[in-house]
Amino acid sequence: SYRLESYFFLLDPWRHCTHIDTFNTWIKIAFCMGKEKRWKAIKYLENYYGFKKDEESFIWKSNSPMTKKIKEMQEFLGLEVTGKPDSGTLDLVQKRPDVNVAIKKAFSVWSSVTPLKFITKDRGDADIMISFAAGGNSHSDFLPFDGPGGSVAHAYAPGKDLGGDAHFDKDETWTKSTEGTNLFYMAAHEFGHSLGLFHSKDPNALMYPVYRKFDPSVFPLHQDDIKGIQYLHGNSHESAEIKDPTESKEPALPNTCSPDLTFDAVTTFRGEIMFFKDKQVIREVDFHLVSSFWPWLPSGVDAAYEIPEKDETHLFEGNEFWVVRGDTILPGYPKKLYILGFSKDFAKIDAAFYNRKKGENILLHRGQILEVKFYNQRNESMERKPRLIKDAFPGINGKVDAVFQHENFLYFFHRRKQFEFDFDKKRVTRLLKTNFWFPC
Template sequence: REAKMETKILSFLGLLYVACSCAFPVVPEKEKEDMQFKYLENFYDFQDEKRSLFKAENLDRMTDKIREMQSFFGLEVTGELNRKTLDMMKQPRCGIPDVRSYSTFPQSPRWKKEDVTYRILNYTPDMLEDDVDEAIAKAFQLWSSVTPLRFTRLYSGEADIMISFAAGCKRTSLYDEKHNFLTPPLFFLVHGTLAHAYPPSRGIGGDAHFDEDENWTKFTTNNGYNLFLVAAHELGHSLGLGHSNVFGALMYPIYMAVDTRNYRLPQDDIDGIQALYEAPTELLPREEPTEMTPMRPEDCDPHLTFDAVTTLRGEILFFKGSYVWRKSPFFSVIEHDTISSFWPSLAAGFDAAYEVDKKDRVLFFKDDQYWAVSGYSIDSGFPKPIQNLGFPTSVRKIDAAVYDQNTKKTYFFVGSKYWSFNENTQSMESGYPRKIAADFQGIGHTVDAALQKNGYFYFFHGSNQYEIDLKNKKLVRIIKSNSWFNC
């Protein structure tokens, strides 16, 4: 009986072993060795002398390289391939090596000019093309905000920085037989290599490549990689920065999923890029050089007023002086930015703004001129005088504007009157201007800003906004201007 019981127990343990082996497969030792060889070879200049008669020398070199890697990442320096070291090797990362602790490439290559061009050669199917354009533009703005560099996008021809998405080709090392740094291949046979970029120089110098085998996303999610974060890192290489061993720095080689809605360039990266390019004399443009830029008002200030309000790609943008508040349908937190971070050449202090539905186009008004913006690029030929839209010369500025998605018309508010502009015919409608109070019951004053959302017009006046039902154009309620901010 005891023998039978022992047999059953052994059988059960055998089945349990098989089940566990299927659920948690053990990584073969050969596969583990290949991974460590490729990682150290690609990122730490390890040369595996496979034909060497002295295997001990190989092991000593590998131990030294493991120590170098552990030191770079702040791990316990043992020279042994322990679990923490293996886990670090498995992290998604940039394809540029960590061989040295400097913040720039050897000989500190940099662009010898302030105007640098870029071109997006192709797109990833993972994202909308407009979202790719936005991610790349915001990545460049991150660096231009702390340097004198200006980045201009080209749509044809050769640019300084060529950006592309491609699936990987194969090369096993970043170094030649003399241990000189080679330009990296498209992508290595190392799991989780997301992208790479070349330091500034002629030809391929500055170009950035993104691995199409990865899943690229607009926002930071669990099922892909935030293109803005990776692009900002790679463009740091395109400008001449190497990797940083400061955890949390943008140029840290390991991808770290962070919320990018209020992302600011860490100080370590600012110090590194300004070692190559001097800091700009002004980080924010000012209306008058002799005046200080006013502080951004608090979100829940009961006296908060806005100059203009518009939608843009699903978000609502609130403008006040040099600042913009962004309310996304995907997040409850309000994002704060400056107008110059999106449109550096636009003057702050808009009078009015509105988005034309399904055209991805926003018009901004300031004094007697207006600009058309497609996404985050200013259309050529602007600014134009507001008289081009059909206003008489007596109108010197627009107070507010709002696009009606139902009628396909835009209403312009000037003083106590308003105009109706037909977006299909691109002309002012006859019979206007009309009295605001006559057509919008309950509105007996000027309109500072306007918005259409969820079947209502919202007319902003001072620190209050007036909710108007679209169907009968009657006042529903009066709420605070900042009620969108969850105050």
């Protein structure tokens, strides 16, 4: 099931009321609209604005429930709040249901080649919640949009909470043609993520990570997309059983208050601290699959750090690394670790952090500290010979599982403990439990 949240041009309730000042005269909806128009108006406000119909609700006056709901809608849409179906409001609500058509068409792309069936829900929760949000609005996640251009949409892999949801930038010029950004095309791409697909390396595939122009009248799904979706959900001739996306064979969620808690990597990310454990990423007390935020990233993260001034996050897994901005991978990544000066058979690093005071990218491996210089997306190299961790950070001995910087401190994790290292004093100031950051 899916639900399209907070959209407004699906119905056309006030087409014949533009000449009536309904605010100053108590005129019933039935008079200006007729029975069908009245039903549509009531149904629209019921579905999207929680309107409860009763006898008094049908009267237009300053304090009537109907007027209040119109004001609520106008405020949400950024219109002048009058409580009346004025011309500005009519210009919006009279638009044809292009959004609904594009969304349904996007779902049909996937249902045509799988046994999946999609059902629209007018209210309540759904497996795929669809919303449009303007730049600066975090819309229930921590990946706000950036206005026209840039990031236009993102979606989360199947799972609980945000899992499966698709968000679109309200500031984009959405169209049904090749001009602007075609809503159908982007929705079909994002719903691919909602159904569990990663990005494709094939430039002709719908799931290729770069938006491209296409003929909207002819849209054959590429074979790479078909193979991927049918691998996950079967082909259209198989049983139409739809599994609950929350049912999986994933390992049990980590107990953040367990004395045996350990982490694979830790980093800050846009003001939050993110803890990586197996396939999970933990934000304070919320758990999400890593693939919910970065669908193209293999399960598990060995090391991670953020460069706040660039709004970049560096992620390491196995012998590869990625540089991302928000949920978008930068061009040219992933890259192999050997381009930094490691041998080609180098398997993985243990931990990494960004020294904000000196602007240094620091990688840790087997008791050694390695400084790496990222000149740009094409030119990276090891800056100097490896040093011992215990020499650079007195008191930090042995293997480091994860590390991150918070304010003027570094926090080194080793098994069930973490060491707080003061940059200024150049010594360990506290020995803490791994779950120090959680309300246990």
